[in-house]
Amino acid sequence: MTPTKTKRKAKSGSTKWNPNIVVFACNWCSYAGADTAGVSRIQHEPHFRMIRVMCSGRIQPGFVLKAFERGADGVLVSGCHIGDCHYIFGNERALEQFEKTKNMVRLLGLEEGRLRLEWISAAEGARFAEVINDFTAQVRKLGPSPLNTGNGER
Numbered sequence: 001m002t003p004t005k006t007k008r009k010a011k012s013g014s015t016k017w018n019p020n021i022v023v024f025a026c027n028w029c030s031y032a033g034a035d036t037a038g039v040s041r042i043q044h045e046p047h048f049r050m051i052r053v054m055c056s057g058r059i060q061p062g063f064v065l066k067a068f069e070r071g072a073d074g075v076l077v078s079g080c081h082i083g084d085c086h087y088i089f090g091n092e093r094a095l096e097q098f099e100k101t102k103n104m105v106r107l108l109g110l111e112e113g114r115l116r117l118e119w120i121s122a123a124e125g126a127r128f129a130e131v132i133n134d135f136t137a138q139v140r141k142l143g144p145s146p147l148n149t150g151n152g153e154r
Helices: 030-039 061-069 090-107 125-142
Strands: 006-009 015-018 021-026 048-053 074-079 115-119
Touching: 015 125, 021 030, 021 061, 021 125, 030 048, 030 074, 030 125, 061 074, 061 090, 074 090, 074 125, 090 115, 115 125
Parallel strands: 021 048, 021 074, 074 115
Antiparallel strands: 006 015
């Protein structure tokens, strides 16, 4: 997991900063939803690194904090809709873990807008694209993470 900073020319000729986003996606729903978006050729922002996990309930605060430490400007955790978890109550555990993670991120002095939890099913390719576009725009408005020192070490 080594996000990289990218710049590209905007239409006006200036460079546009693109955030590094890490997405933790459950294998059964969210990852499949991202795949559906790709197979359906639904356009979305490409500035994210996806990490496939068996269940969103397995995402511990340390995983998210490590992503920020390694250069992420934003982290998205996504899983099955409540009541549809393949592991019965894994997404309920994800909600509990997310609340702990949110508190830790707040303690670090990061804006809450850099962290998001979403429920996306395998059939929701368009929703995945919408969420990733919205989250990228939100993080872009916040600018680079204050944890990024810019020294190139990630």
